Amino acid sequence: MLKNLYFLIFVIAIASGCADDCTTTQKYLTYEPVYQTTAAVREALNFSTVPRDINTPGRLYFKDGYMYINEIGEGIHVIDNRNPAIPQKIGFVTIPGNFDLAAKGNYLYADSYVDLVVLDISDPTDIREVNRMETVFGDYGIWAGRFDATSQVILTEYNEMWVEQEIDTDCDDNNVWLGRAPFAEDQVVQLRGATSSFANTSSASGNVGIGGSMARFTIYDKFLYTVDFSDMRLFDLSEATAPEKTNTIPLGWDIETIFPYGDKLFIGARNGMHIYDNANPESPVRLSTYQHVQSCDPVVVRDDYAFVTLRSGSECQGFINQLDVVDITDLRDPTLLKTYEMSNPHGLGVNGDCLFITEGEFGLRYLDAADVNDISEVGFIDGLHSIDVIALDEVLMVIGNDGFHQYSYNCDDKSWTYLSSLAIAQL
Numbered sequence: 001m002l003k004n005l006y007f008l009i010f011v012i013a014i015a016s017g018c019a020d021d022c023t024t025t026q027k028y029l030t031y032e033p034v035y036q037t038t039a040a041v042r043e044a045l046n047f048s049t050v051p052r053d054i055n056t057p058g059r060l061y062f063k064d065g066y067m068y069i070n071e072i073g074e075g076i077h078v079i080d081n082r083n084p085a086i087p088q089k090i091g092f093v094t095i096p097g098n099f100d101l102a103a104k105g106n107y108l109y110a111d112s113y114v115d116l117v118v119l120d121i122s123d124p125t126d127i128r129e130v131n132r133m134e135t136v137f138g139d140y141g142i143w144a145g146r147f148d149a150t151s152q153v154i155l156t157e158y159n160e161m162w163v164e165q166e167i168d169t170d171c172d173d174n175n176v177w178l179g180r181a182p183f184a185e186d187q188v189v190q191l192r193g194a195t196s197s198f199a200n201t202s203s204a205s206g207n208v209g210i211g212g213s214m215a216r217f218t219i220y221d222k223f224l225y226t227v228d229f230s231d232m233r234l235f236d237l238s239e240a241t242a243p244e245k246t247n248t249i250p251l252g253w254d255i256e257t258i259f260p261y262g263d264k265l266f267i268g269a270r271n272g273m274h275i276y277d278n279a280n281p282e283s284p285v286r287l288s289t290y291q292h293v294q295s296c297d298p299v300v301v302r303d304d305y306a307f308v309t310l311r312s313g314s315e316c317q318g319f320i321n322q323l324d325v326v327d328i329t330d331l332r333d334p335t336l337l338k339t340y341e342m343s344n345p346h347g348l349g350v351n352g353d354c355l356f357i358t359e360g361e362f363g364l365r366y367l368d369a370a371d372v373n374d375i376s377e378v379g380f381i382d383g384l385h386s387i388d389v390i391a392l393d394e395v396l397m398v399i400g401n402d403g404f405h406q407y408s409y410n411c412d413d414k415s416w417t418y419l420s421s422l423a424i425a426q427l
Contacts, residue, residue, distance in 0.1 A: 024166070026164065028165075030160075031161070032161050034155070034156055034159055035156065036156045037154075042112070042132065045094060045095050047127040047128065048092055048094070050091070054069060054404065055071065055424065057071065057072070057399050057401075058070035058071070059100060060211060060397060061108075061211045062210045062211070063209030066078060066080060067397070067404070070098060074095070075093045075098050076095060076098065076110065078127065084395050084408075084419050087406070089422065090125055091127070097112045097156065098110050098111060102217040102218055104208045106121060106122035107119065107120060107241065108121045108209075109219075111226075112132075113137070113154050114135045114147045115132050115133060116137065118132065135147060136233070212389060212390055213298040213300050214257050216256075220263075222236060223281045223282065225265070229253065229255055230250065230251060230252065230255060232255075233247070234248070251267055253269070254269050255269050256296065257299065264301075266306060268299045268308070271294055272291040273297065275289070275290075275334065287332050288331060288333060288334055292308070292310060292324065296309075296311040297309060301328070306326040306328050307324075307348060307350060309322070309324075310323075312344065313344070321341070322342050323339065323357065324338075325338045325340075338373055338375075342357065346386065349391035349396070351393065352411045353368055353370040354369070354378075354409060355367040356391055358389055359386060360387065364389075365379075366379040366416060378414045384398070386398050395419070396409050401424060402423070403424050405420070405421045406418075406421070
């Protein structure tokens, strides 16, 4: 078992008094790591026809009339959405350490901490694990999930803990102490954000599902592409039930999303958008980078234009909220065409002239993007919490902290109508 270790987030020292021995009480917040054996994690995967409440939704994924909604770190809700006006929860797949998913044909591919899991979804009421590629992700995309090969354990979570410590002091007037909690000599912990989502998928081979705009998994041709903080990993799906890891491509730092369009890949990073030529799907080649200020930035593409949202927030390390329209006519020289002010844009989806932007706690925005130089607002739903969208033909699917919502819409007459909701459980 790994040595016990603590990661200091911040420290608040409270002076307890100044006597002859001059002591001070330090109080600091730590996170105590919790480990599970890899065997326990892998044995926990199962499918139940008893639906669970949606508590902390992550990715949206649509395939053949069914919605697959990720419960962050825990698994996937399965919803019969063949009638969007009456969605029906039909089951839940428990997958410890699950954050991302993508599907092709009868198979869905999902992460489980360090593993890639293959699920047979030919019958969505009886989903089964058919294969597992072990330890292919390392500490893929999450601040927990670190794997120790020697002990065969996975760091699955941290428990919050306040610690008080009495120390000697020189009795000065400074009653705030900043420092580090003690580590084992050979231990280092790095916390990384776990936010991720999906891109609207355009596949050369068809029969691939569709997801939202903040994808870290996507499928093109016969390959599954996954991105983490700095790398893109490729898996050959020629044998659908036995993916073969084939290539790892360094991308740089702060990578967030991947979006396939035609035979190109658009990679969203916190400091820009990278464009890759994917004419050879086994070996994507970087063409260019559109740079912007530090910010969260999912991207979607339509014809010769990329739509990039930049968002502020502590996890994004930025201070602006806007929509950038980028001219990608010359893929080797992407240029900013125009910027539109937003409230706090998260995910986005585009279908024809219709552009939808989720504004977090501020609502949901419906835009007319027929003229990229003069994008206008069609409608805005205030008070609806929205994080990501899937814009199918005539049906808009929206996920947020208050539920999964659906609307019918028409890009010709610029209308939209409420269809249904699945509420988030009140914790």
